[in-house]
Amino acid sequence: MAVQRAASPRRPPSPRWPRLLLPLLLLLLPAPSEGLGHSAELAFAVEPSDDVAVPGQPIVLDCKVEGTPPVRITWRKNGVELPESTHSTLLANGSLMIHHFRRERGGSPSDEGDYECVAQNRFGLVVSRKARIQAATMSDFHVHPQATVGEEGGVARFQCQIHGLPKPLITWEKNRVPIDTDNERYTLLPKGVLQITGLRAEDSGIFHCVASNIASIRISHGARLTVSGSGSGAYKEPAILVGPENLTLTVHQTAVLECVATGNPRPIVSWSRLGEPHPHSPCPSQPVPPPGRASLKLLTQLRGNLESCLFSVGVHSIPVIWEEDGRPIGVEGIQVLGTGNLIISDVTVQHSGVYVCAANRPGTRVRRTAQGRLVVQAPAEFVQHPQSISRPAGTTAMFTCQAQGEPPPHVTWLKNGQVLGPGGHVRLKNNNSTLTISGIGPEDEAIYQCVAENSAGSSQASARLTVLWAEGLPGPPRNVRAVSVSSTEVRVSWSEPLANTKEIIGYVLHIRKAADPPELEYQEAVSKSTFQHLVSDLEPSTAYSFYIKAYTPRGASSASVPTLASTLGEAPAPPPLSVRVLGSSSLQLLWEPWPRLAQHEGGFKLFYRPASKTSFTGPILLPGTVSSYNLSQLDPTAVYEVKLLAYNQHGDGNATVRFVSLRGASERTALSPPCDCRKEEAANQTSTTGIVIGIHIGVTCIIFCVLFLLFGQRGRVLLCKDVENQLSPPQGPRSQRDPGILALNGARRGERGQLGRDEKHVDMKELEQLFPPAGAAGQPDPRPTQDPAAPAPCEETQLSMLPLQGCGLMEGKTAEATASCAGLAAAPPPPDGGPGLLSEGQAARPAEARVTQPAHSEQ
Numbered sequence: 001m002a003v004q005r006a007a008s009p010r011r012p013p014s015p016r017w018p019r020l021l022l023p024l025l026l027l028l029l030p031a032p033s034e035g036l037g038h039s040a041e042l043a044f045a046v047e048p049s050d051d052v053a054v055p056g057q058p059i060v061l062d063c064k065v066e067g068t069p070p071v072r073i074t075w076r077k078n079g080v081e082l083p084e085s086t087h088s089t090l091l092a093n094g095s096l097m098i099h100h101f102r103r104e105r106g107g108s109p110s111d112e113g114d115y116e117c118v119a120q121n122r123f124g125l126v127v128s129r130k131a132r133i134q135a136a137t138m139s140d141f142h143v144h145p146q147a148t149v150g151e152e153g154g155v156a157r158f159q160c161q162i163h164g165l166p167k168p169l170i171t172w173e174k175n176r177v178p179i180d181t182d183n184e185r186y187t188l189l190p191k192g193v194l195q196i197t198g199l200r201a202e203d204s205g206i207f208h209c210v211a212s213n214i215a216s217i218r219i220s221h222g223a224r225l226t227v228s229g230s231g232s233g234a235y236k237e238p239a240i241l242v243g244p245e246n247l248t249l250t251v252h253q254t255a256v257l258e259c260v261a262t263g264n265p266r267p268i269v270s271w272s273r274l275g276e277p278h279p280h281s282p283c284p285s286q287p288v289p290p291p292g293r294a295s296l297k298l299l300t301q302l303r304g305n306l307e308s309c310l311f312s313v314g315v316h317s318i319p320v321i322w323e324e325d326g327r328p329i330g331v332e333g334i335q336v337l338g339t340g341n342l343i344i345s346d347v348t349v350q351h352s353g354v355y356v357c358a359a360n361r362p363g364t365r366v367r368r369t370a371q372g373r374l375v376v377q378a379p380a381e382f383v384q385h386p387q388s389i390s391r392p393a394g395t396t397a398m399f400t401c402q403a404q405g406e407p408p409p410h411v412t413w414l415k416n417g418q419v420l421g422p423g424g425h426v427r428l429k430n431n432n433s434t435l436t437i438s439g440i441g442p443e444d445e446a447i448y449q450c451v452a453e454n455s456a457g458s459s460q461a462s463a464r465l466t467v468l469w470a471e472g473l474p475g476p477p478r479n480v481r482a483v484s485v486s487s488t489e490v491r492v493s494w495s496e497p498l499a500n501t502k503e504i505i506g507y508v509l510h511i512r513k514a515a516d517p518p519e520l521e522y523q524e525a526v527s528k529s530t531f532q533h534l535v536s537d538l539e540p541s542t543a544y545s546f547y548i549k550a551y552t553p554r555g556a557s558s559a560s561v562p563t564l565a566s567t568l569g570e571a572p573a574p575p576p577l578s579v580r581v582l583g584s585s586s587l588q589l590l591w592e593p594w595p596r597l598a599q600h601e602g603g604f605k606l607f608y609r610p611a612s613k614t615s616f617t618g619p620i621l622l623p624g625t626v627s628s629y630n631l632s633q634l635d636p637t638a639v640y641e642v643k644l645l646a647y648n649q650h651g652d653g654n655a656t657v658r659f660v661s662l663r664g665a666s667e668r669t670a671l672s673p674p675c676d677c678r679k680e681e682a683a684n685q686t687s688t689t690g691i692v693i694g695i696h697i698g699v700t701c702i703i704f705c706v707l708f709l710l711f712g713q714r715g716r717v718l719l720c721k722d723v724e725n726q727l728s729p730p731q732g733p734r735s736q737r738d739p740g741i742l743a744l745n746g747a748r749r750g751e752r753g754q755l756g757r758d759e760k761h762v763d764m765k766e767l768e769q770l771f772p773p774a775g776a777a778g779q780p781d782p783r784p785t786q787d788p789a790a791p792a793p794c795e796e797t798q799l800s801m802l803p804l805q806g807c808g809l810m811e812g813k814t815a816e817a818t819a820s821c822a823g824l825a826a827a828p829p830p831p832d833g834g835p836g837l838l839s840e841g842q843a844a845r846p847a848e849a850r851v852t853q854p855a856h857s858e859q
Helices: 016-028 296-301 677-683 689-711 713-727 739-744 764-770 815-826
Strands: 042-046 051-053 059-061 064-067 072-077 088-090 096-098 113-121 124-127 131-135 148-152 155-159 169-174 186-189 193-197 205-212 217-219 223-230 236-242 247-250 255-257 260-264 268-274 310-313 318-322 334-337 341-344 353-360 367-384 389-392 397-400 402-406 410-415 418-420 426-429 434-437 446-454 457-468 478-484 490-495 506-513 522-526 532-535 543-552 563-566 577-583 586-591 603-610 617-623 628-631 639-648 656-661
Touching: 042 113, 042 124, 042 457, 051 059, 059 131, 064 113, 072 088, 124 446, 124 457, 148 155, 155 223, 155 236, 155 260, 169 186, 236 353, 236 367, 247 255, 255 367, 260 353, 367 446, 389 397, 397 457, 402 446, 478 543, 478 563, 490 543, 490 563, 506 532, 522 532, 577 639, 577 656, 586 639
Parallel strands: 051 131, 148 223, 247 367, 367 457, 389 457
Antiparallel strands: 042 064, 059 096, 072 113, 088 096, 113 124, 113 131, 155 193, 169 205, 186 193, 205 217, 205 223, 236 260, 255 341, 268 310, 268 353, 310 318, 334 341, 353 367, 367 402, 397 434, 410 418, 410 446, 426 434, 446 457, 478 490, 490 532, 506 522, 506 543, 543 563, 577 586, 586 628, 603 617, 603 639, 639 656
């Protein structure tokens, strides 16, 4: 696709016509062409392999390249190009010959290292797999054979250990004469172990271990074997002298799992494999009995759990695999040496697992076990090669390669031999198995290589990207500028390309946050006759990157030079605030922290005061990372107004205001979060009293509404004024009331206040609790009071009504508005002196107030 919207967590809306224009641009672009197979323009037919060289001797590193001539071949050592010298020669077929291999000695130059063959032609450059070349060495023995004394018929074991490259070949000599390998009682293991079973007197002598490779030959110290008289024939518990070791091998190598057991009578050695080394090879944890001694009933019981499990039984130690149907079959490449050593040649990853050697006393269940883990590694190999592709300029190219191996290989990408990492218009996904290049141009035309590597080896595969550049395409748009218009808008303008502008069908503007990766970019299409575009729905105080492309039916132009612009800042929004009463003289304020405030020289400001006073305490400055604050030493009988606002370098934001009463304080939440209805259900403290009272109030309101409709306009006005008097404290005329009281009635805004306007949502029930109506003091309330320990009610009834000031000017208003005021006057007052809790929003609508009443239910 020519233009593809990348996944973005926030996609600004765009006008309808750009959405229609963008698919049109895509349809007019030429269809991409797919390549077939590997890159035929340049590829390796033979790559160098790991090798061991003899110091002072020549060595040849193979390399053969197929590709469109002329092809230039060079070599790298440890990532650095090898200079021409008389020490090495580049052969005609591309191989490298080192005449006299050097090993590092006393700081002298060495030829050891990782070599790569590099081939280049007009299409690009490719690099071969790494070949590690090491010098042949032979160390001294670090384990010499030890003298041994054995009884006739018993078992003797000698061992030697030595390191070398390549791995030394171990042989043994007795009395300076090579031992007879045709003797079945002598078992030579490749790891340097000699086992002698059924000892005889003629086996006595001095044994030497001989290690040899292309570097040297070493002979160990001598070890004497002394064979004493025949054993007593007394019973001996089975014992395992030497069990299998943990091995880590590469595929196609040979695994030697040693097991030497003794006892009288001679124990039977068997093998089993634990765990599930392969998804299709579960094995039992117990040794499998000899097939000749297992009954049909036992084989039936073992079905399903004896699949692919190795064991050796009897005198001849025959290895067997049990299939699911219980039939033993032969195992190719697996054999037993001596009386219990398991040899697995040409190992594969499926051979990995824990192998258990068990020594069983014949005819009993007495057994001894030893175990070792075999880990088989496999070098990286490809199951999906990247494919050569051709794409029009300005579109997106994608390469995919998948490799397997043990351990799982790590994948890297090369572009013309150089490591390619994510950034700009290059993205790597799916553990680097997918390479995506967006907005390709002539500079992206190259040979790309996928290199898979693990501890067992490496492999590479290449593919070529061809960028189709149509003749007559316009150049990039010029003079791209971005100017901030507001905190959420930026205006981008540009000029036409210098050439080939007649076929332009539109422009595409690419937008992303400057701090975001390229995959979060999104686009907006613009008409060909428009050279500016207003980008909206952006975030305040945020830097954005913009660039533009011009589109024609034959393809897209190259991208313009990117430009950056930051949206204007603005004061923060009001923070959500919750208030919790901790005690009779303390409050806890809770809100969400805003870490971004610290980035813009901001934080929070906190103010509080008793509602009866005009001046606030504060501001208390708090950082943007703080989310709570406690107020203490407050007046337990007062109603407090708390105000919290956020600020930054652009000024103070609007404040969030909360009112709370401390009278009869108990721990409860002031406004938000809402009450926990589940706790109320758990408490199960409900009553039918609330329902009865609610019904009475509703019937009373209906009666009063009917009466006021009958008595006429005069009576309605007087009653409305009476409602205002009941909800206001008896403190003289309206013009002389305390400003703090006016604030509770929604007539105060900000610190200085603006009386008579900007009314807010008011909880009428809480107002009556905080300020009882005149004449209500001392009068008993016939309604039952709610238990203060009960949780806050979870339901509320909202009644829409006119503001209080509107009730005083009711002349000429409609009957419906009058009835609303009458309904409020008819509501009975709450219990006197009960604890009140008042919440006040910040941008209340002047034509609406809220009346909250408890809702009770009985289950």
